[in-house]
Amino acid sequence: MRQRKQRTAQQRTKQQKKHKTIDYTFRGLDIAMIKNVAISRPRQEAPGKIPWCFPLLLIGVRKMKFVIKHEIKGRMRIHVSQYRMSYEQADTLLYFLHSNKYVTFAKVYERTGDAVISYVGDRTEMIRTLQQFSYEKVDVPAGVIENSGRELNAKYQEKLIGKIVCRYAGRMFLPYPFRACVTTVKSVKYLWKGLQCLWRRKIEVPVLDATAIGVSIFRNDIETAGSVMFLLGIGELLEEWTHKKSVDDLARTMSLNVGKVWLKREDQEVLVQTSEIRPGDEVVVHMGNVIPFDGIVSDGEAMVNQASLTGESVPVRRIVENSVYAGTVVEEGELTVLVKEVGGSSRFEKIVTMIEESEKLKSALEGKAEHLADKLVPYSLGGTALTYLLTRNVNKAISVLMVDFSCALKLAMPISVLSAIREASLYHxxxxxxxxxxxxxxxxxxxxxxxxxxxKAKPTVVDVVSFNGAEPDELLRIAACLEEHFPHSMAKAVVDAAQQKNLAHEEMHTKVEYIVAHGISTTIDGKRAVIGSSHFVFEDENCTIPEGKQELFDSLPKEYSHLYLAIEGKLAGVICIEDPLxxxxxxxxxxxxxxxxxxxxxxxxxxxxxxxxxxxxxxxxxxxxxxxxxxxxxxxxxxxxxxxxxxxxxxxxxxxxxxxxxxxxxxxxxxxxxxxxxxxxxxxSDDLYQIVTLKLLSDSLMKRIRGNYRFIVSFNLGLILCGVAGILQPTTSALLHNTSTLLISLKSMQNLLD
CATH class of the missing domain: 3.40.50.1000 (HAD superfamily/HAD-like)
Structure with a gap:
């Protein structure tokens, strides 16, 4: 009886709480832990029965169910229990995993609904984190899903598999007359390209391809023509895929990633998150900072570097009512920008367009390869004609025609360079x-x-020495108020030091002026204040050390860098900053x-x-x-x-x-x-070893390209000699040539530093 009364009292206490935690189990499954749910009226329910408010509780609380397929210490492969995982869901899950501080590596496979996760820390905590995951709850930044490249890769994988399946299925199941008709129709595209090239009075690679395919069809050698077109199509597809992926990867890394901006509110500038900015807001962009949004200049004048969008490094002058674009940089001056657009996708598309149109993607060796490929075409055609005149053997002549140096040169070199750019991104x-x-x-x-x-990129303030009698914290507060406007590691050290001491530093000054490599000047309460290097403060600004403070000045610790703050021409304080190697x-x-x-x-x-x-x-x-x-x-x-x-x-x-x-x-x-x-x-990466990695990667790329040159020349020359000698038939020569081109292209896509 006493135990029953205690239970009744406990139930009454729980029902009186306005907010509570509910853990319901239905048919043996733990359904949810739902917090802060208001119950308007208590009601007794039968054991195991779903309460009347349960449908409302489940809204928006769909948790991920998964099965661990394989597991070793610090690594697991899970399978998400759902019918189909979309590209968007896969990218959302991947972003969620990458955002977790315990996850060191993650990869999500949308086709199978699997995810591979490497992690540090407690296994139970990792599983609990996965259980709490919900697609709806993850706030993915704009542009991450749209520009992830997952859909692009899936599309080209399907194209590649489809092309291979169609090729070999056709050879196995379609009758020869039907295959001949299909091959002839497909050849029209290549023949037309060759004719267009001749019409422009150029003898280049399309002419050679058209000649090889046209002669094969004329001789009723349908299999050879089909093989040539198939391998040419595979090569084109691989080149297009690698190019698009490399360009998109590069554009993503160039895309804007600005965390905070200065929002203009009345007469003050307030530092806020970029996510808080809406069209119609005004943001202030100081010298040296990136313009975070597309907009119109509402105040100020500046020289803006637009290289990230136009490819031209010469800055342009922007004044009131001029348009400015996200990702461009204020080199000189200061602008107040009326925000027009806050989305990130438009900038990504602009960058992709700029990269594709720019010659920056072309190395000198790539250009040489393309020109050499086109220059070799007349020699291939001439060699074919000469072989026929000397041997009067059509097969030997066509064996020369079927083999050319241009395909591999023109395909393998760009793929090598673009793959190296992609690989560099793996090392940040x-x-x-x-x-x-x-x-x-x-x-x-x-x-x-x-x-x-x-x-190190994170210098720290060690000491603040006062020269005007003010408290060191007050001097640090003034310095932080000035330095927070400009992007430099020393300035960041001052701002961080003030933040750690909880020193509020509201705007107390007039417009600040930044002198590159020297310092900052402004006016505080009608008094001129400057902060910066010794050269700037004492030589350019002619500031002096207060009387009786010379000995203190001479005793400043020499192992630290010094930042000098002067007010009204007098040294007010010196900030000692440790900048460790x-x-x-x-x-x-x-x-x-x-x-x-x-x-x-x-x-x-x-x-x-x-x-x-x-x-x-x-x-x-x-x-x-x-x-x-x-x-x-x-x-x-x-x-x-x-x-x-x-x-x-x-x-x-x-x-x-x-x-x-x-x-x-x-x-x-x-x-x-x-x-x-x-x-x-x-x-x-915050690691200088990446520069060594970059050097090794670049050297390896040049070595690969030179190796490709040697292989292409020697292998194809061998095929030509074997064809002229009658050892190889035209079909075999074409097959070996195109197969070698495909293999060397695939090899060029492999990582250089594995």
Whole structure:
């Protein structure tokens, strides 16, 4: 009786709660754990019976059911229990898995409904995470699903399988007369292309293909004509697939990824998430920052670099009522932009169009291969005619015609380059064109910026020394208020330090002005305030050290970098920043030297004392301190004039002239947007070893291309000689030639560094 009363009391207490957790089990299945559900009226239900409100509870709470098919420690393969997984659902699940901090690798197969997951941590926690997954609950960023490439890959896989199945099914089940008619009809396309080429007074690859197919049909050799067209079609399909995939992968890595923007509200600028911006809002874009949305300039004037959309690196002037586009960068000045469009798909499409139309994807070797392929066509035709005149044997002449160097040259080279670009992305390296991989392979000089490149990208504030009697926290608050407007690792260190101390720094100043490689100036409460380097504060701005503070100034710790804050011409405070050297810096420099780089240079705007210490530890061949942006670019131009091939690596606004001047500009991903936009290659990982990987990848690509040249020439020359000698029949020559072209193309798609 007492136990029954206790249970009744407990039930009454639970019913009185407005919000509660309900765990219902129906027919032996755990249906859901549904939180914060309001029950308007308590009601007794029979054991195991679904309550009256259950249909409402299930709305939007569809959890994933799955089966573990195979499992080892830290890795499992699951099968999702659903009838069919769409491309969108597969991408949603993949995004969910990649977003989980415990997942190190994930791959989702939409056809089978399987997912392979590698993870660290507790297995039970991983399973619980998967159980809680719901397609409807995952907030996938705009553009991720649309531009994932999953549907593209599936489409081309189906095309490739369909073409192979149709070819061999036709040979097995269709009668010869029907196959002959089909082959003849298909040949019209190739014959027409050849005639069009001749009409333009050019003897190029389409003429050779048309001749080989036309002669085979004329001789009633339907099988040879069909084989040639089949292999040509496979080659075209593989080239188109690889090209589209590589371009889309490259466009995705170039796509905009801006987390926060400055929203203009009345007379203030407020830092907000990009997801909060709506059409009609006004955002402020400071110098060196990327323009996050398409829009109209409502205030300000600036020089905007539009290379990411137009391919032209010369900046254009934008003033009030001019249009600006997402992904372009403000090089000089400042703009207030009235947002017109916030979607990301339009920018992706613009980038794809720009890449496809740009010659940036063409390396010099690719161009040579294409031109050589076309130049060899007349020789192939001439060799065919000469063989017939000397031997009077049609089969021997056609054996020469069936074999040409152009197909493999024209197909394998672009596939090699595009596959290398794709492979680079696997190592978090974005390459904006094949010619840059070739330039990296040829480079013999590399120039490093120091701050954020050889040193860690996350410098930290160690101390704030006051020179005007103000509290160090107050000086840090003022500095953070100024520095938060500009993208630089030192500025970020100041802002982070203020945030860690919970120092609120609302806008207290007038318009801030950024002087590249020097510092920032503004007005606070009617007083001029500047912050920046020693050169800027004491030489350009003629600020002075307060009386009696010289000894304190001289005792500032020399092992740190210094950021100087002055108000009304007097030094107010010095922020000491520790910028530790990357652990891998010395090893990377040594590895680059072993990989063929003969000259490693470090250039920095920091003091001679700091530069000398870093240069000695890293092991560079030369170093230059207290340099300006134009000094870096000037040094690179001088090296190029001396016949050297130069790589420039940097991360800041002040590195952009040098990145543009170098044969190859490489930007570190944590740096300024303008550096990433101007650079030819972006290293996305916080690890300098990726630069060594890039060098090895580029060298391997050039080695593969040269190997392809040698194989194509020797193999096809052997086929021609065997055909002239009568060892091989035309059908066999065509089969071997086209098969070798297909195999070398497939080999060119393989990873270089496996």
């Amino acid at each position: 390296v974005t390459v904006k064109g094949g010619k840059y991989l070739e330039a990296v392979a040829d480079a013999d000089t590399i120039v490093f910026d120091k701050t954020g490149t050889l040193t 990357r652990e891998e810096a010395e090893a990377v420099v040594n590895s680059l030297k072993r990989a063929g780089i003969t000259k490693v240079v470090m250039m920095t705007g920091d003091s001679e004392r700091t530069a000398a210490a870093i240069a000695k530890r890293v092991g560079v061949d030369e170093y230059y301190s207290e340099v300006l942006p134009e000094d870096k670019a000037g040094f690179i131009e001088k090296e190029k004039a001396a016949g050297r091939k130069v790589i420039m690596i940097g991360d800041g606004i002040n590195d952009s002239p040098a990145l543009s001047a170098a044969n190859v500009g490489i930007a570190i991903s944590d740096g300024a947007e303008i550096a990433r936009e101007i650079a030819d290659i972006t290293v996305g």
